Amino acid sequence: MDLIDRKYRILQAIIDDYILTALPVGSRTISRKYEQKLSSATIRNEMSDLEELGYLDSPHTSAGRIPSNKAYRLYVDQMLRPLPLSVEETEFINRCFDRRIHQVDDLSMRIAKALSSMTHYTSAVMTRTPRNEQVLSHLQLVPVADRRVLLVLVTQSGTVKQSVLELGSPVAPDELYAVSRILSSQLEGLKLSELPDALMRLSGSGSDVHEVVRAMAEQQPAESQSDIVALAIGGRSNLLSFPEYADVDKAKALLSVLETREKIVSLLDHHGEMEISVRIGPETGLEETRDCSIVTASYRLSDGRVNTIGLIGPTRMQYGKVLSVLSQVGRSLGTILDEHDGHE
Amino acid sequence: MDLIDRKYRILQAIIDDYILTALPVGSRTISRKYEQKLSSATIRNEMSDLEELGYLDSPHTSAGRIPSNKAYRLYVDQMLRPLPLSVEETEFINRCFDRRIHQVDDLSMRIAKALSSMTHYTSAVMTRTPRNEQVLSHLQLVPVADRRVLLVLVTQSGTVKQSVLELGSPVAPDELYAVSRILSSQLEGLKLSELPDALMRLSGSGSDVHEVVRAMAEQQPAESQSDIVALAIGGRSNLLSFPEYADVDKAKALLSVLETREKIVSLLDHHGEMEISVRIGPETGLEETRDCSIVTASYRLSDGRVNTIGLIGPTRMQYGKVLSVLSQVGRSLGTILDEHDGHE
């Protein structure tokens, strides 16, 4: 269904205006601000057609029209002119990455803060480290109590994973360091997914080693299936500025979702092929976000980790800006992380 | 200024009622629900006195009274009867700790979730690890790029700290592992605060070691002053249920504070001697929280770490319940962490 040029332009004008103001837009507005050659009556006819085609909704008889999800879809897929970032914005992004990144652990948080402060939406930064592609770089046991040991696993991509082991019998601290060295040299270089098998093979060793191996083997199955997922959320309170969340209950429902780790992850995980994905309304997959849009950018790093950054806001989102910001930040982040990765 | 018994009881009734309903409470309500021996007129006289004494405010002429901060202070300090937790609640808390704590990293988050789901307020869990009391247990270098190295420090209390070093000249991965071993054996057992000095002494060693030592020494000063602070926040959206935040702007202002790490830390850090502290309104110290109350419980663990758990809500907080929950959870948490700590 091709829309003839004029309808197309009018629809675009309506969407642009509504994104800006959040107010239903009427024929007169379009005629004055966007299509001065045409009278409001003409616009009215076109709008009526557009409504019939499913691109517009009217909240009630005598309010203007608002774009439907179908309209946003069209807008994102075909009407979007890339909005170049301003010099200030580019500089802002660069400054974020420019700084020496000494604290790895809060890099995600810094990016999330930057994303949300630039766009005024809520941002998420997720790094998914697939367990079965990660190679163990070092293993360290730290005594915390008689029968309790902290196990620290460091992978070659720099991910650190801690867990607590419950030993059947106490092991002296000095012994533990010896065990650390033995296990570390035995297991280094293996993929995390190979650990269970390797542990099986080791279970015949000296008694202290055996004890630790047993404890590791015991907790391994529970963990080995799931990837390691690091998550940072920024600018939650930004959502409260939008008139669509003037109703506190709506706001609460949405913010609750943003407190549930699994839900956020499910929102960020899209299984499409695209690097950048825009999901509108119900496409987001969750009931609670049926009138939000989510834009995500995903990059697979050379060590198998997948980095996803995303923004969530009302369907009336500034898609142009959001897309530019995400792709720019995504690019910078990909570069810096892959450099990190030894393939600079 | 001692309040005679009756005034005292009436004030208590007013506070109780207001905490429950959030509605200004009138003389008639008190006379019917709390002091049936007295007529509303008598209550009126007493309330008038209480207002003059600064314990009550009236929003406007004909709208009942609401407790002032001074009243809450008195309430917390003198009127509070400890509210025992129900069986279900105690069990709920136990279940949180009962579970094998394999994932150390999300213990805080689990506690925060539990606190906020039990109280319907917003919770915070903070663990402050003072750098100068922590003993290094292991040091590991992981190559991430030619001139970039991930430094992982593990302390004897099980805290893991990562940072990225920028090397002046590239070091081969194999070399790096050798350096790891050397440095680890040299530095193990030292306090983190002793690292800078120790690094000075080591700077004469082999060239690769030297390079790493230099990079560590370079970033050390920036970090060595500040403690390592881990923070988890739970139930932010709970705040939106309270009528005091029906106004989205107020809600936004408060939620913004809860997105600023430093502000949260400043709210949780109180320098009193008490294990449990209740701060009301302006006592919280931040402009943005001038009509909130914050209750915190702090426990110093035997290895020097300080654990603080806290709840934030409107000044009209259920102090009784909050205090019981916090002290119960604090106790359990202290136990489990100190057991962790080798002193089981």
Place this chain on the structure above:
DNA sequence: TGTTAGCACTCATCGTGTCTGAGTGCTAAT
């Protein structure tokens, strides 16, 4: 002297009715 009944007064809230203005759809003229 402390307590209470009674009364005048205040003021937020709620429902009602009216008005206004932005919007639409339709029809007839250009």
Place this chain on the structure above:
DNA sequence: ATTAGCACTCAGACACGATGAGTGCTAACA
């Protein structure tokens, strides 16, 4: 095909009075 004109709709703003929960004060009472 476009537009001017007109009747119609409907949310939002405003004014108005009624309601009722509250107060303070005074005078009577135990």
